[in-house]
Amino acid sequence: MASQPEDKRANQIRQAMHEIRCELDDDVSQIKQSASTLTDWQYYIRHYPWACVGAAAAFGFMIVPRKLKVSNPYTDELLKLARKKRLVINKEDDDDADRAGVVKTAFTFLSGLAMRAAVAQVAQHAASILNQNQGSGSQSSASGQSDTADSAATKPFENHLDRRF
Structure with missing residues (x-):
């Protein structure tokens, strides 16, 4: 049971x-x-x-983030901000200096380029004047010179360049 x-x-x-x-x-x-x-x-x-x-x-x-408080930089305020480590320096002057640096660099580059072009032009003009003077001087020289001497007298720079390159 x-x-x-x-x-x-x-x-x-x-x-x-x-x-x-x-x-x-x-x-x-x-x-x-x-x-x-x-x-x-x-x-x-x-x-x-x-x-x-x-x-x-x-x-x-x-x-x-909170917006930084920008105030006029008086001496007392500058000291307070510097102590709080919340000093903000406006970089507008640095931006102007950077822009002036870019403009100065561009002006320097372009003026150098213009000077090189002017010097090349003056050198080319001087060479053409020298070639004309030497060409007239070779005609007044004695007729006993050979053809190679005439070509060397009329083109003194070309022979010099040929030897260099």
């Missing part, structure tokens, strides 16, 4: 375990669904739009 109540008790335990297993599957699916709902940002936007706008505004306010 003692076995019947024990068997009955065991059957009750088995029945309770079976019910718990069935409920456990339902509970796990509910937990899974609620977890996916909690991690879905669109859920919060749909159900709490004003709270989301406020949170976004607060987040944006925290991220954006």
Whole structure:
């Protein structure tokens, strides 16, 4: 007789375990669904739009840096700012110096280029004058010179250039 109540008790335990297993599957699916709902940002936007706008505004306010206060540099204010390590130096003078540097560089380059062109023009003009003087001097020289001497006398720079290159 003692076995019947024990068997009955065991059957009750088995029945309770079976019910718990069935409920456990339902509970796990509910937990899974609620977890996916909690991690879905669109859920919060749909159900709490004003709270989301406020949170976004607060987040944006925290991220954006504050505007630096720029003041006229009096001695006392400079000392205060230097002590606070919030001293701002205006770089307008440096930008003007950089622009002047670029203009100065361009002017130097162009003036050098113009000087080289002028020197080349003067050298070419001097060479043509020398060629004309030597050409008239070779006509007044003795007629016993050979053709190679005439060509060397009329074109002294070309022979010199030919030997160099």
